[in-house]
Amino acid sequence: MRHKLLVPGASEELTYEIREIVKKAKQIQALGQEILWENIGDPIQKHNTLPVWIREIISEMTKENSTYSYCNSKGDPATRKFLADRTNALGGAQISPEDILFFSGLGDAISTFYQYFAPNVRVIGPSPAYSTHSSAEAANAKAEPITYRLDPDNHWYPDLDDLRNKVKYNPSIVGILLINPDNPTGMVYPREVLKEIVDIAREYRLFVLCDEIYTNIVYNGARAWKLAEVIEDVPGVAMKGISKEYPWPGSRCGWLEFYNRDRDADFNSFCETLAQAKQIEVCSTTLPQLSIPRVMSDPRYEPYRKALNEDIGRRSSRISAILGEVPELIFNPTYGAFYNAIVFKPGVLKPHQRLKIANPKVQGLVEQWVEGVQDDYRFVYYLLGAKGICVVPLSSFCTELQGFRVTLLEEDPDHLEQIFTGIRDAVREYLDS
DSSP: OOSOOSOTTHHHHSOOHHHHHHHHHHHHHTTTOOOEEOSSOOTGGGTOOOOHHHHHHHHHHTTSGGGGSOOOTTOOHHHHHHHHHHHHTTTSSOOOGGGEEEESSHHHHHHHHHHTSOTTOEEEEEESOOHHHHHHHHHHHTSOOOEEEEEGGGTTEEOHHHHHHHHHTOTTEEEEEEESSOTTTOOOOOHHHHHHHHHHHHHTTOEEEEEOTTTTOBOTTOOOOOHHHHOTTSOEEEEEESTTTSOOGGGOOEEEEEEOGGGOHHHHHHHHHHHHHHHHHOOOOHHHHHHHHHHHTSTTHHHHHHHHHHHHHHHHHHHHHHHTTOTTEEOOOOOBTTEEEEEEOTTOOOTTOOOOOSOHHHHHHHHHHTTTOOHHHHHHHHHHHHHOEEOEEGGGGTOSOOEEEEESOOOOHHHHHHHHHHHHHHHHHHHHO
C-alpha cells in the first residue's frame, strides 16, 4: 500500500487467546482427537437449552412487524424505561431512560467505550484481566495495559493497596474497571471492597466502570452488589446484557448505564459522545431489546434463573472436590459467573515436563507449539494433545500468574466428570514427568 495501514503495535494488543486456542484444537480434532471444549463461556454450546416459554415469547415477537425495523439509536424507549425502573428500585443511584445506551453486544460496547478516550488517559483494570477489556483499552492507548492485582491467596479479592498506589502515582489514570462477578476468576466482590474502590475513585476524581454481564449469575450463598447500589456520588458506568443471563449469546445485545452524569461535566460529555457515536451507527439489534421487558417481567423468569444458578453452584462444588485437593494448585471455589482461574504454585512448572500423546501426528504438532512458550501455555498444549481438553492459559489474561481457566458450563454430569478428573490426572502426570 502507499502507506502503512496499521497503527504500530495494534496487532499485538488485539489478541484473544480464548479463541486462538480453538485454532490449535481444530488442528488436533482434524487428526481424529475428540475435543472437550472448556475455552469459551457459551452456555448454549455446553447443552443449555432455553425453556420453551422464553422461546415462545421470542417466536411470537417475530410475528410483529416492528421487530424487523430500526429502533431508537439509544435503544428501544420502553425497554430503557423498564431497565431504568429496575435499577432505581435498588435504592441507589437514580437514572432515567436517557442514561441507558444499547449496543450490539458488550463486545461492541467495550470497543466503542475505549475508542473515544484521549490518547493520554488510561483506565486501570484487574489482573488477571478479561481480554476484551484489556486489549481494547491498550489498543486505544497504544501501550501495555495498566492493571491492579487480584490476589489468588485471598479469594481473588483486589489488592487495594496496589490499586491505590498505581492510581496515586499515575496521573494518566481516569477510571477504574472492575468485573463483578469476575471473569476469569469467578470471584464476587464483597460490598466493603466495592466501597473502597468507590472511595479511591472519589479521592482521585475518577469514574468507576463495572462490567456486570454476570451480575445475576451467583450461587453458593453469594450476593453480587450492583454498582448502582454503592456508587453514591461518584460518576460510574455499568455494562450489562442478556448473552449470559437468558442465555442468548447470539443475540448480541448489551447496554451501558450511566450514573451521576451531573457530577462531572467532562464525564457527561464523554457519555454524550458515546450516544452520538451510536446515532452514526443508526441502532443496535431490535428484537433482543424488545424481548427484555417481556422475558424479565414474566413470573417464571426469576425461578428459572435461580434454578440455573443452583446448577452452576453444584458443578462448582463438584469441580472443587476434584481439583481443590491437588497440592500443587492454588484453587479458589467460585461464587459467580461460570469460570474458574486455577494457578500453579510457584516453581512447580518446569520446561522439561510433558504428557504422553498417543497419536504421533498430534505429538508432532504439540512439540512445535511448545517451543519457546510460557510454562502454562506448555501445559495447556500438552493437555490438549494428550487428553483433548481445551482450556485457556491463565497468563494470556494479562497476568504473570501461571495456570489455566476453565468453565463451569458442562451440563452433562458424565462429561463434567471426564473433563475435570482428566485435568486432575493430567496435572499429576505432567508434574511427575
